[in-house]
Amino acid sequence: SRSINLAVIPGDGIGQEVVAEGLKVLSAVLPQDVKLETKEYDFGAKRYHATGETLTDADTEALKQHDAILLGAIGDPSVPSGVLERGFLLKLRFLFDHHVNLRPSKLLPGVATPLAGEPSIDFVVVREGTEGPYTGNGGTIRKGTPHEVATEVSVNTAFGVERVVRDAFARAQARPRKKLALIHKNNVLAFAGHLWTNIFNQVAAEFPDVTTEYMHVDAATIYLVTQPERFDVIVTDNLFGDIITDLAAAVSGGIGVAASGNINPSGEFPSMFEPVHGSAPDIAGQGKADPTATVLSVALLLRHLGYDAEAARIDEAVAVDLAERTGKPARSTAEIGDALAVRVAG
Amino acid sequence: SRSINLAVIPGDGIGQEVVAEGLKVLSAVLPQDVKLETKEYDFGAKRYHATGETLTDADTEALKQHDAILLGAIGDPSVPSGVLERGFLLKLRFLFDHHVNLRPSKLLPGVATPLAGEPSIDFVVVREGTEGPYTGNGGTIRKGTPHEVATEVSVNTAFGVERVVRDAFARAQARPRKKLALIHKNNVLAFAGHLWTNIFNQVAAEFPDVTTEYMHVDAATIYLVTQPERFDVIVTDNLFGDIITDLAAAVSGGIGVAASGNINPSGEFPSMFEPVHGSAPDIAGQGKADPTATVLSVALLLRHLGYDAEAARIDEAVAVDLAERTGKPARSTAEIGDALAVRVAG
Ligand SMILES: CC(C)[C@H](C(=O)O)[C@@H](O)C(=O)O
Ligand SMILES: CC(C)[C@H](C(=O)O)[C@@H](O)C(=O)O
Numbered sequence: 001s002r003s004i005n006l007a008v009i010p011g012d013g014i015g016q017e018v019v020a021e022g023l024k025v026l027s028a029v030l031p032q033d034v035k036l037e038t039k040e041y042d043f044g045a046k047r048y049h050a051t052g053e054t055l056t057d058a059d060t061e062a063l064k065q066h067d068a069i070l071l072g073a074i075g076d077p078s079v080p081s082g083v084l085e086r087g088f089l090l091k092l093r094f095l096f097d098h099h100v101n102l103r104p105s106k107l108l109p110g111v112a113t114p115l116a117g118e119p120s121i122d123f124v125v126v127r128e129g130t131e132g133p134y135t136g137n138g139g140t141i142r143k144g145t146p147h148e149v150a151t152e153v154s155v156n157t158a159f160g161v162e163r164v165v166r167d168a169f170a171r172a173q174a175r176p177r178k179k180l181a182l183i184h185k186n187n188v189l190a191f192a193g194h195l196w197t198n199i200f201n202q203v204a205a206e207f208p209d210v211t212t213e214y215m216h217v218d219a220a221t222i223y224l225v226t227q228p229e230r231f232d233v234i235v236t237d238n239l240f241g242d243i244i245t246d247l248a249a250a251v252s253g254g255i256g257v258a259a260s261g262n263i264n265p266s267g268e269f270p271s272m273f274e275p276v277h278g279s280a281p282d283i284a285g286q287g288k289a290d291p292t293a294t295v296l297s298v299a300l301l302l303r304h305l306g307y308d309a310e311a312a313r314i315d316e317a318v319a320v321d322l323a324e325r326t327g328k329p330a331r332s333t334a335e336i337g338d339a340l341a342v343r344v345a346g
Numbered sequence: 347s348r349s350i351n352l353a354v355i356p357g358d359g360i361g362q363e364v365v366a367e368g369l370k371v372l373s374a375v376l377p378q379d380v381k382l383e384t385k386e387y388d389f390g391a392k393r394y395h396a397t398g399e400t401l402t403d404a405d406t407e408a409l410k411q412h413d414a415i416l417l418g419a420i421g422d423p424s425v426p427s428g429v430l431e432r433g434f435l436l437k438l439r440f441l442f443d444h445h446v447n448l449r450p451s452k453l454l455p456g457v458a459t460p461l462a463g464e465p466s467i468d469f470v471v472v473r474e475g476t477e478g479p480y481t482g483n484g485g486t487i488r489k490g491t492p493h494e495v496a497t498e499v500s501v502n503t504a505f506g507v508e509r510v511v512r513d514a515f516a517r518a519q520a521r522p523r524k525k526l527a528l529i530h531k532n533n534v535l536a537f538a539g540h541l542w543t544n545i546f547n548q549v550a551a552e553f554p555d556v557t558t559e560y561m562h563v564d565a566a567t568i569y570l571v572t573q574p575e576r577f578d579v580i581v582t583d584n585l586f587g588d589i590i591t592d593l594a595a596a597v598s599g600g601i602g603v604a605a606s607g608n609i610n611p612s613g614e615f616p617s618m619f620e621p622v623h624g625s626a627p628d629i630a631g632q633g634k635a636d637p638t639a640t641v642l643s644v645a646l647l648l649r650h651l652g653y654d655a656e657a658a659r660i661d662e663a664v665a666v667d668l669a670e671r672t673g674k675p676a677r678s679t680a681e682i683g684d685a686l687a688v689r690v691a692g
Contacts, residue, residue, distance in 0.1 A: 082533040090534065114571045116462040133479075133500070138537045144544070148504040150537040154479070158494040185585070187428040188436070191484045191496040198490070218592035225460045225571060225596050239531070243589060246564035250571050 003035035007066040013279025014289035015072025021291035021337025028341035045076035054087030069272040073279035096269035098262035101129035110323040111253035123231035126168040127241025168235035179232035259296035273301040287332040317343035349381040353412040359625025360635035361418025367637035367683025374687035391422035400433030415618040419625035442615035444608035447475035456669040457599035469577035472514040473587025514581035525578035605642035619647040633678040663689035
């Protein structure tokens with residue numbers, strides 16, 4: 001009999017509320033014969049204040065025992081900027097080798113976009129998750145003096161670039177339009193740019209049915225607001241991916257519906273799924289948060305574990321729910337979760 | 347009597363056409379007593395193909411003799427990506443210490459924006475121009491092998507950050523709203539992020555009447571499409587500035603109207619002014635290019651040289667011209683230039 005052994009990290013702010021709804025929908029969508037086990041972990045600001053810990057060795061050992069991780073949100077204004085980001089989120093991405101950071105953008109009917117007209121948006125960004133300027137390499141000399149010099153080193157390896165580029169080609173090939181865009185800044189960042197471009201072109205030769213294009217990251221931001229329909233699959237480096245996926249989320253309905261997966265495709269370590277929105281402390285505890293992004297992250301999680309039909313049922317339920325919102329009064333976090341749970345069970 | 351000794355670099359593609367109109371408007375707006383001398387330089391793809399040169403020592407010596415530089419566009423598909431960018435444009439920014447890369451974004455009446463509603467956009471980005479990931483530091487080992495490693499080093503100095511932050515504060519203080527946003531990614535790029543944030547906060551203490559905020563670059567892309575009216579002055583690093591100013595141009599009417607200045611505020615070396623659009627080889631030589639961004643760059647040039655009233659006349663003429671376009675047939679490059687020349691002379 002099948003089973004899912006899930007690590008659940010509600011985290012900070014609205015994390016607790018949205019994760020509860022994500023689990024509600026997950027339970028509702030799973031077939032009877034799939035045994036769902038969950039274990040909750042207390043990472044985040046509260047634990048940090050109480051113990052000074054963000055993620056210990058014992059924690060990572062415990063997390064390794066799970067099939068996947070569902071994360072709400074980590075981050076609180078009471079913790080200095082960067083501490084939880086680097087001490088928990090990025091640490092886990094690196095330790096668990098989450099090199100495929102998957103971020104789909106789809107503008108669903110009934111969802112508001114800041115763009116004029118009725119753009120048709122349906123693409124997915126494959127963001128590298130373990131290299132680039134995110135490695136923490138670099139340093140500071142003469143800190144705090146008028147002669148301070150601070151460096152940040154972007155580290156890019158053929159190994160790291162090839163595996164994510166390959167993953168993106170495979171995803172592009174599996175989609176109807178079969179298009180893949182590489183986004184970089186190879187006219188300026190020539191060392192990393194050459195590596196990325198060269199490997200991209202090499203792997204492209206193995207996927208002759210995939211149409212490719214190259215685009216500078218600055219130009220990509222223009223296309224994302226003027227011709228978002230142009231994109232199908234995008235592959236890009238860690239920092240460019242961070243920037244353009246927030247923009248992509250904004251134009252395709254906002255971070256309220258943006259889901260993401262921190263994926264280790266080999267399965268050596270558990271992958272982690274999380275809504276793109278943060279902990280939103282300003283609305284925490286009020287039942288106001290929209291759990292949709294978390295529910296869509298659950299769909300990514302299910303697809304990663306091979307439950308494609310169940311993932312599709314969630315996507316479908318969310319699409320119908322969003323389409324029916326127009327003109328209706330706002331619902332609470334739990335009401336939206338309940339409605340989605342009913343739909344996916346149905 | 348006053349004089350302007352201008353270096354003119356038409357460059358590639360539509361550069362020639364738009365620069366001709368920029369000069370037409372410049373001549374028309376200048377008072378009789380100001381002597382305008384211009385000298386044309388042949389930098390760009392043609393010269394590169396003929397001689398292999400992008401910018402020689404003799405060239406930079408010659409350029410140094412001018413009060414300012416007007417550039418059309420550099421870049422052609424026949425030249426490998428990066429060669430002219432690094433060999434000419436970036437080289438000049440570094441040699442002439444163009445540390446204030448100034449990029450205003452203003453959505454003028456009658457101008458189309460990809461954003462829904464009628465956003466009110468009027469901000470200016472002060473992008474650092476001589477540091478960050480643009481320094482060309484970094485390298486490659488085992489090039490072309492499966493074990494290649496490529497690095498890019500972002501170099502940030504207290505000297506370089508403080509002067510551009512100070513410039514941005516002064517600009518913010520001179521504007522009615524007096525708001526300044528620092529855009530960085532200090533939760534991840536902690537070395538450079540700390541330097542930027544620390545200096546920003548220190549300088550802020552000297553400008554108590556300027557309201558400040560800090561924003562991560564990823565979040566900034568969201569605000570640029572959902573709340574662009576939020577911004578007044580932005581200061582940011584070289585690469586983040588590159589990315590967000592293209593997005594800013596896109597939402598405020600497109601790169602057809604986006605002007606920029608590569609400024610050396612001390613005047614030690616001439617500053618360079620250029621439209622943000624590139625050489626657009628696909629429409630070159632057809633009289634189709636819109637010279638407005640070049641004309642607005644001439645206004646930035648005049649303001650830099652202290653001709654504030656003349657700069658204001660150009661801005662005003664462009665605003666009226668743009669407002670009157672709706673519903674009219676498209677005009678040629680020269681027709682738009684003629685119309686603007688008449689208006690500024692008037
Ligand atoms: C919180 C931060 C470290 C993180 C990132 O930069 O990757 C976030 O912006 C994201 O996109 O997941
Ligand atoms: C052409 C390129 C080198 C340049 C840059 O990256 O600065 C351009 O994009 C710009 O913004 O002026």
